[in-house]
Structures are given as structure tokens and as C-alpha cells.
Amino acid sequence: MSExxxxxxxxxxxxxxxxxxxxxxxxxxxxxxxAPPYKGKWALPGDLVxxxxxxxxxxxxxxxxxxxxKGVYLEQVKAFGAVNRHPLGRVITIAYYSLxxxxxxxxxxASFAQSAQWHSVGTVEELAFDHNQILQSCLTQxxxxxxxxxxxxxxLPPKFTLTxxxxxxxxxLETELDKRNFRKKILSMNVLHDLDEIQAGVAHRPAKLxxxxxxRYTRFLEEGYTFDV
Amino acid sequence: MSExxxxxxxxxxxxxxxxxxxxxxxxxxxxxxxAPPYKGKWALPGDLVxxxxxxxxxxxxxxxxxxxxKGVYLEQVKAFGAVNRHPLGRVITIAYYSLxxxxxxxxxxASFAQSAQWHSVGTVEELAFDHNQILQSCLTQxxxxxxxxxxxxxxLPPKFTLTxxxxxxxxxLETELDKRNFRKKILSMNVLHDLDEIQAGVAHRPAKLxxxxxxRYTRFLEEGYTFDV
Numbered sequence: 001m002s003e004x005x006x007x008x009x010x011x012x013x014x015x016x017x018x019x020x021x022x023x024x025x026x027x028x029x030x031x032x033x034x035a036p037p038y039k040g041k042w043a044l045p046g047d048l049v050x051x052x053x054x055x056x057x058x059x060x061x062x063x064x065x066x067x068x069x070k071g072v073y074l075e076q077v078k079a080f081g082a083v084n085r086h087p088l089g090r091v092i093t094i095a096y097y098s099l100x101x102x103x104x105x106x107x108x109x110a111s112f113a114q115s116a117q118w119h120s121v122g123t124v125e126e127l128a129f130d131h132n133q134i135l136q137s138c139l140t141q142x143x144x145x146x147x148x149x150x151x152x153x154x155x156l157p158p159k160f161t162l163t164x165x166x167x168x169x170x171x172x173l174e175t176e177l178d179k180r181n182f183r184k185k186i187l188s189m190n191v192l193h194d195l196d197e198i199q200a201g202v203a204h205r206p207a208k209l210x211x212x213x214x215x216r217y218t219r220f221l222e223e224g225y226t227f228d229v
Numbered sequence: 230m231s232e233x234x235x236x237x238x239x240x241x242x243x244x245x246x247x248x249x250x251x252x253x254x255x256x257x258x259x260x261x262x263x264a265p266p267y268k269g270k271w272a273l274p275g276d277l278v279x280x281x282x283x284x285x286x287x288x289x290x291x292x293x294x295x296x297x298x299k300g301v302y303l304e305q306v307k308a309f310g311a312v313n314r315h316p317l318g319r320v321i322t323i324a325y326y327s328l329x330x331x332x333x334x335x336x337x338x339a340s341f342a343q344s345a346q347w348h349s350v351g352t353v354e355e356l357a358f359d360h361n362q363i364l365q366s367c368l369t370q371x372x373x374x375x376x377x378x379x380x381x382x383x384x385l386p387p388k389f390t391l392t393x394x395x396x397x398x399x400x401x402l403e404t405e406l407d408k409r410n411f412r413k414k415i416l417s418m419n420v421l422h423d424l425d426e427i428q429a430g431v432a433h434r435p436a437k438l439x440x441x442x443x444x445r446y447t448r449f450l451e452e453g454y455t456f457d458v
Contacts, residue, residue, distance in 0.1 A: 008238055009240075010239055012321055048236045051235065078308070092284070145373075148377065175453065
């Protein structure tokens with residue numbers, strides 16, 4: 001065996017932190033493991049990557065198996081490679097997060113899972129492997145990214161009120177935001193489209209509905225501005 | 230061979246984008262490869278990870294071999310895992326970037342490199358493997374991160390002028406910044422310490438020197454503020 005061969009003895013997997021928002025808490029979709037190791041424990045959905053499969057493709061496969069969704073927001077965060085993180089051998093895992101609209105699908109547990117269920121991010125208990133650490137890293141990345149890129153909209157219905165948008169930001173950033181400042185910042189970028197519609201069927205005074213406007217955002221970037229919430 | 234064994238046939242490496250700043254351009258430290266594949270080509274410094282080595286440890290090892298530096302800013306960006314990215318087999322690489330002060334060391338090429346040299350990021354030519362793509366990803370990450378965290382100071386001497394700080398941001402963000410707005414944003418956070426000193430030995434009117442103040446920054450965070458340039 002050549003010196004180089006001794007390096008070709010590891011495997012790698014992808015794990016996917018699938019975030020959703022129900023208007024209240026920020027949620028994460030977890031599976032209950034149906035096989036060892038960690039049978040019965042809650043875990044992030046993930047799988048080993050096939051020898052001829054790109055890592056992004058593997059992440060999309062895991063997401064589609066569980067949610068039926070394609071083409072949703074999916075971003076790689078980082079690799080986790082502690083020497084003893086997996087009982088079967090040296091397995092590096094590449095962590096991804098996705099942003100989905102919870103109403104768009106019913107989770108279908110893949111073959112290796114007993115069940116799949118939304119959990120509030122703030123109250124997630126001990127997960128299998130190093131999955132708590134992976135969840136934290138993805139959450140940190142999401143917190144940074146929502147401030148500088150218009151990705152939060154991926155978690156909202158296509159039409160939303162400014163209050164719903166603020167609640168989303170508050171749930172992700174885990175902090176209360178000043179209503180007046182938040183609205184000023186969001187509206188001053190001029191990347192929302194005022195739909196000239198109001199909410200229907202609400203008990204309180206109906207609020208105006210907005211939509212994220214990709215064309216305006218493209219112009220906004222071209223003019224040298226940067227998203228900043 | 231069990232089904233699982235067929236997955237344990239890959240290797241992984243780390244590659245490190247070492248950024249520096251000389252007052253003009255943003256620089257990256259490249260090595261010229263001394264062995265195949267890509268012998269003679271410029272590349273990012275990197276190495277295969279040993280079977281019993283954590284990936285962060287491997288990145289620190291590569292950095293120390295080349296620069297002699299320990300404990301400098303080092304951040305993992307993401308994994309690159311296209312199926313055919315490496316001619317020797319399936320090799321996933323984990324990309325890191327470091328921020329160093331160019332005056333702190335003389336680069337020492339490691340055993341696998343003919344030479345090591347600073348290159349301006351903006352004029353880097355074709356690199357070995359997928360290293361241009363890795364450089365771009367790390368640059369994108371750096372651009373995002375300098376806006377929301379006080380990491381740019383890692384690239385400056387301990388004492389700097391506001392003009393030097395602005396030039397650094399302009400070099401990283403590849404854009405001109407408005408002097409008045411930049412100073413207002415930086416100073417309003419109150420995370421710089423005015424040293425009550427001025428530059429020595431400059432031809433123009435000497436400017437005031439500042440230092441980043443970690444204690445003030447800790448208080449700033451505790452009070453619920455976020456770094457924002």
C-alpha cells in the first residue's frame with residue numbers, strides 16, 4: 001500500500017438543517033433514527049454521499065426524499081470532521097441548511113427514519129452524533145445571512161405583512177426589534193412590492209400585504225447598494 | 230465487502246486562503262507546486278488530512294508550516310467535493326481562510342512547494358485544481374464577514390489610521406467608500422481606542438492613530454448591538 005493509499009479510507013456524508021417558520025417559532029425538521037447507531041434518537045436528516053455523487057447533489061437528494069421539494073434555498077455551511085464523530089469510522093460530514101415554507105409539504109420519513117417532525121429550534125434536546133453542534137453552526141450562519149441577504153422571505157408565504165416579516169426576523173435573531181426602525185430599514189431599500197391588498201379574515205385591523213421583488217433587488221445590487229437589516 | 234465499506238474509499242484535504250494587506254491591494258499567499266499533479270502551477274497551500282487528525286488541526290498545521298504563525302484568525306468556509314476535482318481519486322477538500330499581518334513573517338515553502346509568494350487577489354491567474362473557485366468563495370465569505378464582525382483589524386498593524394482602515398475595507402469590498410459615512414459608522418460603534426498619538430515620519434499631515442478595543446467590543450455586544458460597516 002502506498003503512502004497515499006492510507007489516506008483513501010474515509011467516508012463523507014451530508015446533513016441538512018431544514019428551517020421552517022410557522023409565524024411563531026423558528027422550526028427545524030428532525031427525523032427519528034430507525035436504525036443504529038443512535039436508533040430512536042432525533043437527528044438531522046442526512047446520508048452518506050455516493051462515490052460518484054457531488055456533495056450538493058447528495059444534499060438535494062436528502063432534502064427531496066424527506067420533503068418532496070426541489071429547487072428550494074439550500075446553502076452549504078461547513079464541514080464537521082472531528083476524528084471520533086462517527087462510530088463506523090472516519091466520516092466527515094458536510095452541513096447544509098435549507099429554508100422552506102412549512103405549508104408547502106408533508107414530511108415523508110426516508111427509509112432510515114421512523115418519523116419526521118418539526119421541532120422549535122429553541123427547545124431541541126440532545127440529538128444523535130454531533131448534530132446539536134451542526135444545528136448551532138447553521139443557526140449562526142442563518143443569523144448572519146438574513147441581515148445581509150434577502151433570504152428570510154424563503155420562509156414566508158409569498159404575500160406577507162410587515163409584522164409577519166418582523167416576527168420572522170425576531171424569531172431568527174432571538175431578539176425583539178424596534179418596529180419603527182425595522183420598517184424604516186426594510187422599506188428604505190425599496191425591494192418590497194406593496195400589493196395594494198390587505199389581509200383577509202383576520203380578527204384585528206387587516207394589515208397591508210407585501211411581496212419580495214426580485215427585479216427591484218437586482219437593480220438595488222446593480223446600483224451598488226447592499227441588503228442590510 | 231459490505232455495502233457500507235464501499236463508502237470508505239475517499240480522502241480529504243484542507244486548503245487555506247491566506248489573506249494579507251500591504252496598504253494597497255488585498256493579497257493572497259500562493260505556493261508553486263513542486264510535485265505532480267499540477268507541478269509548477271500556483272496553488273493554494275494545502276495538504277491531505279491524516280487519518281487521526283481533526284480538520285481544524287490540519288488547517289493550522291498547513292498555516293504554521295508555511296508562515297511559522299500560530300493562533301492567527303482562521304475560519305473554515307466550506308467543503309468542495311465535485312466528483313472529479315482531484316486526479317488521484319475522490320478527494321473532498323475543506324477550504325479555510327486566514328487573516329495575517331504581512332509584516333509578521335517570511336513565508337517558508339513547505340516540502341511540497343517550490344516557492345511561496347504574495348499575489349494580488351484581483352490579478353490571480355489560473356490556479357491548480359479548483360483553487361480559483363475556492364479563492365472566490367473565501368473572498369465572498371470575507372466580504373460578508375468584514376461587514377458584520379471586527380475581523381478586518383487582523384490584517385492591519387496594531388495601530389492604524391482611519392484612512393488605512395478605509396483603504397482596507399475598500400480593497401476587500403472592491404468598491405470606494407464615502408469617507409464621511411465610513412468614519413461615522415466606525416466611530417459611532419465606539420469600538421476603537423483613540424491612542425492620542427499621531428503618525429510619525431509621513432510626508433503628509435500626520436493622522437491620528439487608533440487601536441481596536443476588544444473590551445469595548447465585548448461590552449458593545451453585551452448591550453445587544455451588532456457590528457455593522
